[in-house]
Amino acid sequence: MxxxxxxxxxxxxxxxxxxxxxxxxxxxxxxxxxxxxxxxxxxxxxxxxxxxxxxxxxxxxxxxxxxxxxxxxxxxxxxxxxxxxxxxxxxxDLVRLDPGYRVFFEGEPQPIAITSDRQENIDLFESLEPTSGLRLSRYLDSATDTYEMAKKRFLYSTFESFRPLLRWDVLKRLPTLARLLLQSLDRRAAGTVRDDRLRQILGYPAVFLGSSPFTTPSMYHLMSHLDMTDGVYYPMxxxxxxxxxxxxxxxxxxxxxxxxxxxxxxxxxxxxxxxxxxxxxxxxxxxxxxxxxxxxxxxxxxxxxxxxxxxxxxxxxRTSGPGAMLLYLGVEGDLPELEHHTLLFARDWRANFDAIFGAETRIPDTASLYICKPSGVDPAVAPEGHSNVFVLVPIPADPSLTDLDALGDRVIDQIAEWVGIPDLASRIVLRRTVGPADFERDLNAWKGSALGPxxxxxxxxxxxxxxxxxxxxxxxxxxxxxxxxxxxxxxxxxxxxxxxxxxxxxxxxxxxxxxxxxxxxxxxxxxxxxxx
Known part of the structure; x- marks a missing residue:
């Protein structure tokens, strides 16, 4: 034994x-x-x-x-x-995605693609905002350091005792950790770049955490280490x-x-x-x-x-994470306009998150949303000659939001316009919608949240x-x-x-x-x- x-x-x-x-x-x-x-x-x-x-x-x-x-x-x-x-x-069977994802911005003619190479991303930021490359490099250095510290001292702790946290590598970082906890992710991003598009790219990982970049602690800038340095993968x-x-x-x-x-x-x-x-x-x-x-x-x-x-x-x-409207779309033909991961960001970033997390919640007028098209990498997920498209639209965590078909229509039209697929709606051969009520019924999710607290x-x-x-x-x-x-x-x-x-x-x-x-x-x- x-x-x-x-x-x-x-x-x-x-x-x-x-x-x-x-x-x-x-x-x-x-x-x-x-x-x-x-x-x-x-x-x-x-x-x-x-x-x-x-x-x-x-x-x-x-x-x-x-x-x-x-x-x-x-x-x-x-x-x-x-x-x-x-x-x-x-x-x-893991495939590294490159680019990791592409972002379309409301009112902007060109998308931005984030690759799996750190230096390429630094060069990209520099080309869009002179002097931002060096600032992004420092941001990513901090993100990597914070991520490694989180893995070593926080993520794998039950917090049953705080004595193991009283280590020199933690104690010497206390001033930095305090600042990272008390400063918002959006504020950290705004201190790194001035271009609103780049600021959104650095702030969007808050959605992975079920939160808003305006309320998520800047400690979670560590997430940028994952997509800009480590890279994004897909399991076949x-x-x-x-x-x-x-x-x-x-x-x-x-x-x-x-x-x-x-x-x-x-x-x-x-x-x-x-x-x-x-x-x-x-x-x-x-x-x-x-x-x-x-x-x-x-x-x-x-x-x-x-x-x-x-x-x-x-x-x-307690504060719930967002709800979500999910669209599962089977689409005829290829969709080269979409990457495996594609993001659409509304111009009024703060209003978008306030609608979801504010005191008076509502479905945002113009949605920021996420699209996944795995069929571009994995042909097994769609019939030959078709594309598999998954769309996630963050909305309030509210199980009473049950009639989401009209929102789905608006979202499909938005994707068609922003990404440049004018005949998208007519090519959809399969469509299914899931919302907060489904999360509450099927998963016993608190408030129908898609993610959790x-x-x-x-x-x-x-x-x-x-x-x-x-x-x-x-x-x-x-x-x-x-x-x-x-x-x-x-x-x-x-x-x-x-x-x-x-x-x-x-x-x-x-x-x-x-x-x-x-x-x-x-x-x-x-x-x-x-x-x-």
Whole structure:
């Protein structure tokens, strides 16, 4: 038996049972890691298939990823796969996108393309705004430093103890960290570039975080390291391939996956979890329950009030991420005007975000939106001679916004005009619309949010909450509404934090990888060096 196996027995005990609620990427990853930790694991998913937000919709030969579509932070994916005894190299066929994305601006004749090469992006900024190249270089240096610090000290921490944060590399950065937390991302961008287009490019990653650049802390300028330096990737077959691979690894590790199994209640006896109950009254016992469902739903719907760490009154002061109208479009013919990732930005940036996040929310008059066209890289996602187009329009998180067809018509016309595809509407052969009410019904999402609680200051890092119930022994949480936050890489880290919590591991670093996986990585590095 290996040292890793010894640790698994020590930390979990081979006879212990665990139930994981939710079959999205977090639930599948958590279940797989728990099984390797020695637990007997049952995963329960209320839908007929796993995937959650990262689902799959197929119709008339088209295959649509229903949610996440940006593959960023590749090292986080690879680290998770290595924890499972394999690697991203073995599990996925990744393509690096170049350009990473193209941006169209309201009233501007020419789009701007961001590449996967840092120096090319610096040169691009310089060509559009003299002297901005040097400022962008410094911005990206800071973004890289902040990103590496976040990975080393914050993202992989349960914040069960703050003593591990009292390191010199953190302490010497305290003045900088304070400034990054108190300054908005938009203000940081405005201090770097004057051109409104470039300012929007630096500020838009706030949307990945379910927030507005005017309220997102500038610490998250680290996101620009991901797209401008690290590059943007795509897993061939779509993001559902990631779900399929992780589900297979989980079942191979011994996890039992039960779909069409909605949990009605987390059962607690004298402050200790004993299992879960289904809507039909059936009961499944467990020593440990990990809910990767929406945290608001888990707390306010699955637990009696006296056992709620985050009761309804807590959520009244929280800030939700945006809702979204999603359009899945099957289009006849090619669409060379669109990159794999294409962004359309409205001129009045602040008004656009105020409409979504302000006191009086409404659908923006002119939408800023995102388009994904995976068929340009992956012909398997659309019938021959057709294009697969996914459109995401941020709107208020409001399940009452149900009649979105008229908005969809406006958005299609907007894309046709801005991008230069005048016959787009007439070429659409398949169309489906999804909105906040669907997110609330299918995913139990708080307020119908497409992402989860926004990454404003009071909901970032240790302010985001705890992944352990304070009132129920044996109940843990994971997922985009828990720590560390929104996005597929964060969800994989969230699964790992469950294991760290169970082990009592208060370190800030990622878990050590199994020796076999590390050897695989070193062998591939050697092979690459030989080939070059």
């Amino acid at each position: 290996s040292n890793e196996d010894d640790n698994a027995v020590q930390h979990a005990g081979l006879s212990r049972s665990a139930v994981v609620i939710g079959g999205g990427i977090t639930g599948l990853a958590t279940a797989g890691l728990l099984a390797r930790e020695g637990y007997t694991v049952t995963l329960l998913e209320k839908q007929p298939v796993v995937g959650g937000r990262a689902g799959l919709w197929e119709s008339q030969g088209f295959r649509f990823d229903t949610g996440p579509s940006w593959y960023l932070m590749p090292e986080v994916f690879d680290h998770f796969f290595r924890l499972m005894g394999t690697s991203a190299f073995d599990q996925l 077959g779509g993001f559902t391939t990631i779900i399929d691979r992780i589900a297979t690894l989980a079942t191979d590790a011994g996890v039992e996956i039960r779909t069409s199994s909605a949990v009605d209640r987390i059962v607690v006896d004298d402050g200790k979890v004993t299992g879960v109950q289904f809507a039909n009254g059936n009961y499944l016992a467990a020593d440990l329950v990990v809910s990767t469902a929406d945290l608001h739903h888990s707390e306010t719907q699955l637990l009696p009030e006296k056992y709620q760490t985050y009761p309804e009154k807590y959520w009244r002061s 926004a990454h404003v200051l009071k909901q970032s890092a240790f302010f985001r909450g705890t992944n352990k119930s304070r009132k129920v022994e044996g109940l843990l949480y994971a997922g985009s509404s828990s720590i560390p936050g929104i996005g597929l890489p964060m969800c994989l880290i969230s699964a790992e934090l469950v294991i760290k919590r169970l082990r009592g591991d208060t370190s800030t670093e990622a878990l050590p990888e199994p020796a076999v996986a590390s050897a695989m990585r070193d062998e591939r590095r050697t092979d690459t060096e030989r080939a070059s």
